[in-house]
Amino acid sequence: MATKQPLVLLVDDEHDLCVLMQMTLARMGIKTHIAHHLQQAKLFFSEHKYNACITDLNLPDGSGLDLVKHVTQNYPKVPIAVLTAYGNMEIAIASLKAGAFDFVNKPINQQHLHQLLTKALHVPLVDYSEDNLQLEHQLLIGESKPMLKLKDTIKKVARSQAPVFISGESGTGKDVVAHLIHKLSNRSDSPFVVINCGAISEELIERELFGYVSHSFAGATQDKLGLIQSANGGCLFLDEIAELSLTTQSKLLRALQEKKIRPLGSEQEIDVDFRIISATNQNLEERVQQGKFRQDLFFRIHVMDLHLPPLRERGKDILLLAEHFIKNICLEWDIPSKELAEESKRFLQNQSYAGNVRELRNMIERAITLCDGQIIGLEHLQYSQKRNFSAPLVEAPLNSESLSNTQESSNQIPSEGLEQFLEKVEKEVLLNALNQTHWNRTLAAKKLGMTFRSLRYRLKKFGLDSEDD
Structure with a gap:
């Protein structure tokens, strides 16, 4: 039996653009209908069963956002994507929040259009299979009201291509939720790449994210693929995204908006297709107000928000x-x-x-x-x-007086040598701070007056670090 040809509705008042998209989709084996007005598009939806829809945001008789809301409410299984003018990210984000599956910038890149439709036509249904339900139970255990609500939201979020931001206290399982979103999405057969932004130094983070070409810096003997490019077709999970420097934030924002990256030392841009999922246990709004996190990137990653209950x-x-x-x-x-x-x-x-x-x-x-x-x-x-864990959360001073057991007298020269003695003191200070904060590394870093990245470095040095998030 022949496979039924997918049917996609194109909505735009630019006739030439519609014809161009129609020709591109025809080469993909996709049948299309064209509507030039909002009301015409709504009428077509009432008369036909579409597999997907692409709409411009500016229509003669209304806004494409109205069509997004109409389709989301009345035809929830039909993914709808929007066409946006270059640089108009505020409207693009508004459309994603309204329920759009994804967006594509004008002028249209045929490769991006192909990628968008390929994923739109493979959106997982809300009625999950037994395998997906079993996967959900294995990865996210819980039957309380907050968890049932979270699971329901995850199912909806998994169907979209919109960026996801996960917040919650340390140890609530943000990495588990990110992995589940990926496994339940139409990107599940592609890579799920994880990077802890707080565990990599500022000098190395750009090389890890964007890659580099040989001889771009001292020691670069060969080309290296960046993690963004490694996540092509799949998902990139940026844990502790608040730790990124402003310079790296700027480059990440450009990659998200233009879906292109340029490896360090390269003059050529590379098209990338990835979904970003980010997380932190810090208050990003406060960091934006403090000038430590870009406001435009904040809005770009805060399209789908998930908060994990303690x-x-x-x-x-x-x-x-x-x-x-x-x-x-x-x-x-x-x-x-x-x-x-x-x-x-x-x-x-x-x-x-x-x-x-x-x-x-x-x-x-x-x-x-x-x-x-x-x-x-x-x-x-x-x-x-x-x-x-039972030590009370008292504000004990982290100074030499609290470490009197380390050396009987401050007047004595340490028998083990100065370096080993200082390492011993440093380790005890770290353990003291961790125990006072129940091993919450973010709180411990604040108590010690250092960055999360610096604390992670010291914990690794003493074998106290854990990769569990």
């Missing part, structure tokens, strides 16, 4: 997650399965979890290590908490 607000999810971690850790360590005693369950449900899901997993992992039998008792959890 674990303390997720009620029964605490035990679901605890049991999930117990099962997985026992399988991973190839040891007999264990279960929580009733008093252990009550204990877990009554914790505040400043470190959120990451803290819960660490607590479970340590409890399993301490438990020789099958039942994880209260003593195993309390011991784990006492070692790492």
Whole structure:
């Protein structure tokens, strides 16, 4: 049986442009209808079943935004993209917020048009398959009201090409949500590239993002593909995006707007097609006001916003997650399965979890290590908490007086040598700050008066860093 030919509605009052797009889509095996007015487009929608729609924003009898809203409300399974004038990003972002699938700049690049339609015609349906539902359950565990609402939003966000910004406290699982959005999208067969902007120095971040050609700087012996180009066709997840310098922010904004990049040392631009998902636990609005984050980039990445609830607000999810971690850790360590005693369950449900899901997993992992039998008792959890999380959040001064145990007398010369002594002091200061903030690295960095990137460097030096986000 022959495959049914896709049908796409083109809406624009420029006749020549419509003909050009029609010819391009015909070469892709796509049938098209053309409407030159808003009301005509609405009429066509009532008479035909379209697989996708592309509309200009400026129509003789109205705005393309009105058509976006009309299609989103009445034909939610039909992806609609908008044509925007070069540089008119505010309207483009408004259209994405209104429900547009994506946008393409004028003058139209045929390659961009081809990429847009290819993805539009492969948008996942809202009615997910059993495999997708199982994937969702595996990656995002929870049945509380906040999590059910979040899962519903993720399904809608996954159908779009719009940028996604994920906020939430440290340890809430922003990386897990980003990965789930990618896996449920029509880009799932393409790369999902992750970069922690706070873990890479300012000197290296541009090289990592945009790549470089050989001999572009000392030590560049060969060309290197940047992470943006590596994510071509897929998603780029920028964690801790607030750590980017203003210079890098400017280059990233250009890549998002023009869908082109220029590797360091190259004179040629490269077309790229990627969806950006970004996250941070910092307040970006405050950083914009402080002049540390570009306002135009702020609006560009804040199209689809997701806020992850802290674990303390997720009620029964605490035990679901605890049991999930117990099962997985026992399988991973190839040891007999264990279960929580009733008093252990009550204990877990009554914790505040400043470190959120990451803290819960660490607590479970340590409890399993301490438990020789099958039942994880209260003593195993309390011991784990006492070692790492139960210290009260007092504003203890982080100075030499708080580290008196390091050296019996400040008048003595350290027997291990000055460098080792200073490293020992530095490590104790770091641990003190981390324990006071329940291992929330962002808060610890603020307490120590240093940047998040500097803290990460020092934690790596002492083997205290974790890649879990």
